[in-house]
Amino acid sequence: MSFVRDMITIAAVSAGAFFFLAGTVGLLRFPDALTRLHALTKADNLGLGLVVLGLLPQAGGLRDGLKLVSIWLLGLLAGATVSQLIARAARHGESTR
Amino acid sequence: MSIATVFEIVLAALVLGLGIWTIVVRETFSATVGFVAYGLLVALIWVRLDAVDVALTEAAIGGGLGGVLLLGAAARLRDADLMASKTPGKVIRASAAALSVLTAAALADAVLLLPDPAPTLAPPAVANAWATGLSNPVTNVLMAFRAMDTMLEKVVLMLAIVGVWSLAPDSAWGGRPGPRHQADPNGVLAFLARLLPPVGIVVGIYIFWTGADHPGGAFQGGAILASMWLLTIIAGLADTAPVSRRWLRFILVAGPCLFLVVGLVGLLFGAAFLSYPLALAKPLILGIEVAMILTIAATLALLLAGAPERSAKP
DSSP: OHHHHHHHHHHHHHHHHHHHHHHHHHHHHHSHHHHHHHHHHHIIIIIHHHHHHGGGGGSHHHHHHHHHHHHHHHHHHHHHHHHHHHHHHHHHHHHHH | OOOHHHHHHHHHHHHHHHHHHHHHOSOOHHHHHHHHHHHHHHHHHHHTTOOHHHHHHHIIIIIIIIIHHHHHHHOOOOOOTTHHHHHHHHHHHHHHHHHHHHHHHHHHHHHOOOOOOOOOOHHHHHTTTTTTTOHHHHHHHHIITTHHHHHHHHHHHHHHHHHTTTTSSSGGSSSSOOOOOOOOOSHHHHHHHHHHHHHHHHHHHHHHHHTTTOOOOHHHHHHHHHHHHHHHTTTTSSSOOOOHHHHHHHHHHHHHHHHHHHHHHHHHSSSSSTOOGGGGHHHHHHHHHHHHHHHHHHHHHHHHHHHEEOOOOO
């Protein structure tokens, strides 16, 4: 049973790490603010989500699991809000230029 | 070499690199962003050192509120363009460099010449935890064994707010700190400022409450409460309170005053200043901490809000 759990953890956390890596590469390589934001939010939402998913089988109990999930939800909320605000500022900057 | 060691080396190198970049980079805005990232990475180092209490404080102050404060300062500096017009002379720069090198050398000396094992009071602090009924040794040290330091720290916070307020122009004295923020009432920021504070208040109180037995405490919880207040202010949903309000000033002095009163009562009726009677230690500490979290939240938020700018009378 613990073998299955460990496999889930390794698979999901690796996938999450891949999204963080891809998001970082996108942040560095993409041409403008909006596409860079697109790359960044993938890392935040999917990457963090997969890392949390991978850590869930290792959580000590329901309480710890819920804490992990709420970290992801708060990360989603913060990421979505901040990317909206930055995108708006970027569009505003373009229109006044 | 284990994975953990590699991770620690990479982390240390990153922090060093970021620290150098923060100093060398020319734009104040970039330096601020670098400093915030630096604060968050230093928090990770504290976690690696098993000092989760310190990590929480570093993330909240160094990464969070300190970052907001520096961003505000960077914006003002950009407006005034102080950096471009006035570069300090060679003598000042050389002496600043010399002082920095001396400080760094003294710090390195102190760390490298520590006896092995380093002198520690950790075992007695853990062994005497029964006296307070709290099992988090950090809270025990802060609130009981070295309560004097914590009390003085709160007095320093109060002095800091007096310093910020003293920058107010005469016409705005007693008025509201900072500008009135305007944001789209149906926009994303206003939405977040409505959605997040209930969650943040619960988390702040939880971090404060769990500080008795786990990492956390009044300072970390207070910083979260302060940021929730600031969020509603920045989103334009609430305004800062005029600094002449009596309830506000009462909250600002509540923590240190209650601390002082408990300390003096201990001096009169007990063994020494700030000595708690054994049976009452936990309720007393809890009471002081409740007053302190309110004081800390209000003080940190008002420190960030700045000097009074607008007269209280419309």
